[in-house]
Amino acid sequence: MDGTILLFLLQDGITNGAVYALLGIAIVLIFAVTRVIFIPQGELVAFGALTYALLEAGRLPGTVWLTLAFGALAFAFDLAASLSTGIDARKLTRSAGLTLALPAALLAVTYGVAGAGFGPGVHILLTLALVTPLGPYIYRVAFQPIASASILALLITAVGVHLALVGLGLVFFGAEGVRAPSLSELTLELGPLLVSGQSLVIYAVTLLAIGALWFFFERTLWGKALKATAVNRLGARLVGIRTTFAGALAFGLAALVGALSGILIAPVTTIYYDTGFLIGLKGFVAAIVGALASYPLTAVAALAVGIVEAFSSFVASDLKEVIVFMLIIPVLVWRSLTQPHVEEED
Amino acid sequence: MTSPPAATHAQPLRSEAPMTARSEAALPPTTAGGPQTEDQRSIPRGRLKLPPLEPCIAIAVFAAIMAVLPLVPGVPLFAITLIGNIGLAALVALGLVLLTGVGGMTSFGQAAFCGFGAYTTAVLTTTYGWSPWATLPVALLVAGSAAVVLGLLTVRLSGHFLPLGTLAWGISLYYLFGTLDILGRHDGISGIPPFSIAGHDLTDPRTVHYLIWGLVIGAAILTMHLLDSRVGRAIRALRRGQLAGESFGIDAARMKLVVFVYAALLAGLSGWLYAHVTRTVTQTPFGINAGIEYLFMAVLGGAGQIFGAVVGAGLVTVLKEALQRVLPQVFGHGVQLEAVVFGILLVGLLQVAREGVWPHIAALWPARGRPVPPDAPALARRGASAAPSEKLLVLDGAVKKYGGLTAVNAVSFAVGRGEIVALIGPNGAGKSTTFNLITGVTRLTTGAVRFEGMDITGAPPQEIARLGIARTFQHVKLNPEMSVLENVALGAHLRGHAGVLASMLRLDRRDEARLLGEARRQIERVGLAEHMLKPAGSLALGQQRVVEIARALALDPVLLLLDEPAAGLRHKEKEALAALLRSLRAQGMSVLLVEHDMGFVMGLTDHIVVLDFGTKIAEGPPAAIKTNPQVLEAYLGGVA
Structure with missing residues (x-):
């Protein structure tokens, strides 16, 4: 393995790692706020990638129907809850606006945009707009009703959501794989290394997204509310932060980050309806290194996962996944040894 | 997820008495003990019921x-x-x-x-x-x-x-x-x-x-x-x-x-x-x-x-x-x-x-009531101590620091054979932490614990149990779905031998009968015989504490560590508990207990150790502690 290959693998690893970092951060965010280990994060990535690639190909993405369906389901839950507690017309109208009117409007816009020759910028915005609402809808339907259940019950629910989303991905996007054109045709020559414009876009967007999340958490009231919920749910409620809102917000942010990651990788690799699971799990490996709590540690670990993956695909491509996922075991053991389990006093 | 150690006993002392009173009031009226079978709990009424089925x-x-x-x-x-x-x-x-x-x-x-x-x-x-x-x-x-x-x-x-x-x-x-x-x-x-x-x-x-x-x-x-x-x-x-x-x-x-x-x-x-x-x-x-x-x-x-x-x-x-x-x-x-x-x-x-x-x-079938286990030959008791001259338990300069917080600061005391010693002090004084240091749940920062002359500093809880130290918990730790009998039998775990294979092949029945027989005896001893077959979670909190004592006794301990055993008990129950502890003492058992009920402590114990902010401020016989100015200061914030 000479220096050029080494550098190339390193660059490849960092590119993938940057995307895993975004996912890992989204996973940590959801866990911190809601205690949900959100296995389906990868599906949101796949949906983002498929939506963007289909829009670029001038086709109507199945996401419009998916969002419409999930919105309707979320409304049904809101309606049922409202019926059992007494109807609050204002709340219900707001819910209808967010869960019924919004997806319908998105459907109309997408009809207008798809195939009308708009550029990547519009397609990116539309993709983000289509996928992001899925987060809060999923939270409303699957997790909000059991928000106080054990982490284990929430995890099993997350696995159920994963199963459902993969299947729905097949229904709404079909079995064929798609790939989007590159976001930038630029190629930079750095010594022996060719750096593609796409990689540069990925680095830039990842850094921007991490910066934006930092700003959100440190400088905005909503961000601080989320942080407060993460630290102490009961305390947050006592000072007037609705944990339901915090949960929906966290899921919305995670879906946004997922869609963004999807757009970033759509030009790099062919995406199928079920590609997201493995990508998401690599974000998980990183999130676990960060103990599902530390954002910076997660980001660094994600880069390490990307690099290990790049090198193992060069050295033993067949065993790539085996190596990447076995990586998690020593990490978990180290975690459990450094953080002795303290029994929760009830 | 990990809470700082002080958070678990963070309530101020004076809230304790009314709290106890309230939880007593919440108990069901004193008709306790009407024979209740397991059947009464789990079957939803008004449903189809089939004949019992083994x-x-x-x-x-x-x-x-x-x-x-x-x-x-x-x-x-x-x-x-x-x-x-x-x-x-x-x-x-x-x-x-x-x-x-x-x-x-x-x-x-x-x-x-x-x-x-x-x-x-x-x-x-x-x-x-x-x-x-x-x-x-x-x-x-x-x-x-x-x-x-x-x-x-x-x-x-x-x-x-x-x-x-x-x-x-x-x-x-x-x-x-x-x-x-x-x-x-x-x-x-x-x-x-x-x-x-x-x-x-x-x-x-x-x-x-x-x-x-x-x-x-x-x-x-x-x-x-x-x-x-x-x-x-x-x-x-x-x-x-x-x-x-x-x-x-x-x-x-x-x-x-x-x-x-x-x-x-x-x-x-x-x-x-x-x-x-x-x-x-x-x-x-x-x-x-x-x-x-x-x-x-x-x-x-x-x-x-x-x-x-x-x-x-x-x-x-x-x-x-x-x-x-x-x-x-x-x-x-x-x-x-x-x-x-x-x-x-x-x-x-x-x-x-x-x-x-x-x-x-x-739920279609009535729940099967298990019979009370028959009397079985007693389990072997622990042998006599090897070094009877030494104090049973010695805590020597025990220190526990959590980061900058010193929860236990150079605490030394001893428990003699056949003695009841109480550890008292305001909330946050470090009593439960001291318990955890003795039982191996928490490691000492410095200092030593000796039991029967043996250094047990840093030994894991399993080892401590094997040596004959049994404990109860401040927050009851029973399996609420298991019956009282099974919970207590768990205490006798070390006195049985049957392994996985023997259990699967039912070669463990003699061993098992003795364990259950022992559990039954201990339950009868603490006066909960009529609750033996109920799920532990269905008992009142005070009774669950007593179940924990029965479980500890099933270990055949030399030293019993009781963390607030009287909390949640009614007056009569407290008297019964005190009588039980006295009879255990008469049989040579040593007891170290943490308790807030001063009447209970003063009337029962031989020796009292007072902690405040992790430091021992006094020790001595009950009469001396009652009038000790430092103790009064710690409890009442100054002598009038």
Whole structure:
């Protein structure tokens, strides 16, 4: 393995790692706020990638129907809850606006945009707009009703959501794989290394997204509310932060980050309806290194996962996944040894 | 998730008295002890009720139905095949029931263990020409060894990290199966010979049916025996946290590993059967989706319920078959929608019926009241102490620091033989931390603990228990679903010997009768005889504290550590408790207790140690402590 290959693998690893970092951060965010280990994060990535690639190909993405369906389901839950507690017309109208009117409007816009020759910028915005609402809808339907259940019950629910989303991905996007054109045709020559414009876009967007999340958490009231919920749910409620809102917000942010990651990788690799699971799990490996709590540690670990993956695909491509996922075991053991389990006093 | 140590006893002292009063008022009126049977709790009223059914009869009936089924004319072949598949899945689900429902661990990776069993026999029979029967021990050995290695790595993981670990190695192994040349890579291994008996191949689903269900029923019986034994109690105790079990000598990590390997062996057995039933093996059925499906079966059937495994496996397998037939006709070809249905069902199940299906089926029959165990020969008592001249327990300059906070600061005191010593002090004084330092739950920063002249500084709770120190907890740590009897029998764990195999084969009955007999004696001794068979969680909090004392006595301790034993007790109950402790003292037992009820403490103890902010501020006989100005200062904030 000479220096050029080494550098190339390193660059490849960092590119993938940057995307895993975004996912890992989204996973940590959801866990911190809601205690949900959100296995389906990868599906949101796949949906983002498929939506963007289909829009670029001038086709109507199945996401419009998916969002419409999930919105309707979320409304049904809101309606049922409202019926059992007494109807609050204002709340219900707001819910209808967010869960019924919004997806319908998105459907109309997408009809207008798809195939009308708009550029990547519009397609990116539309993709983000289509996928992001899925987060809060999923939270409303699957997790909000059991928000106080054990982490284990929430995890099993997350696995159920994963199963459902993969299947729905097949229904709404079909079995064929798609790939989007590159976001930038630029190629930079750095010594022996060719750096593609796409990689540069990925680095830039990842850094921007991490910066934006930092700003959100440190400088905005909503961000601080989320942080407060993460630290102490009961305390947050006592000072007037609705944990339901915090949960929906966290899921919305995670879906946004997922869609963004999807757009970033759509030009790099062919995406199928079920590609997201493995990508998401690599974000998980990183999130676990960060103990599902530390954002910076997660980001660094994600880069390490990307690099290990790049090198193992060069050295033993067949065993790539085996190596990447076995990586998690020593990490978990180290975690459990450094953080002795303290029994929760009830 | 970890709270600072001070947070658990953060209430100021003066709130204590009214709190106690309130919890006393909340107790039911003093009619306690009307004979109540187990039947009264779990059966929903107004439902269909069937005559009582002994489990052994139920199993016999089920076995008879399974035996007759293939012989009934008109039962189509595909139905028999389907029932065979249910049996294969039920074996794996049975392991998960034990792992998840009973042991409190969750695995998404059980399908990989099926893979170990299936691939082992596939390679041995096709490449090396072994007989399918001969490969069974090897298949189990491979699956079991893999489980030992993965288990050693992963069962230590706490909470949600374990299932994530199983997810990771589940995926990893799936790819490994499809990569190795010896396993036929992605094509897998075909041409696996069927089972055969005396030259007759068992290729007909109707004949292999007997093998599959014979093994399922056998495994269910062995598992039932295992759960209803000394080892089973230890396993069941895992679920509600490890500390209580460890304080009675249960090696929690080892118990977890035992359960993990047991579940893997059942999965391996299923894989071995599968290979010779389908006669071809590929990586697909051993992937993470299959692992999720097995977990779904266990949750649907009712995690923790042995028969739930069969019910869950049956429902999921039949549903999957039905969906695979119906859905393509509705939605066109090629689209596998069953994952969507399973996903939605799983999400819905956790929202509306987390306990699963089996408890609802079981409710059709009246709950079976277990008899009070008969009197059994007493267990051997602990031998006399080796160094009777030394003080029993000596705490020498014990210091515990949490970062910058010193919870216990150079505390020294001793407990003599046949003495009742009280540890008192305002909340946050470091009393419970001192308890934890003695019992090995928390490690000392500096200082030493000696017991019977032996240095026990830093010894784990299991070792401390073995030496004869038994404890109760400030926050009751009983398994609320287990009966009082079983909870107390857990205390006698170290005095029994039966292991996993003996328990499964029911060779443990003499040992078990003695343990239960001992538990019964201790329960009668503390005056809770009429509550013996009730679930511990149904007792009032004060009574649960007394159950903890009975559990501690079942250890046959030399030293009893009681953390607020009188909290939540009514006046009469406190008097009874004091009388009990006096009689224990008269028999030579030593007691160290933390208590806030000063009347209780002053009238009972020989010696009192007062802590304030982690420092010992006084010690001496009750009369001296009552008038000690420093003690009054600490309690009342200054002498008037």
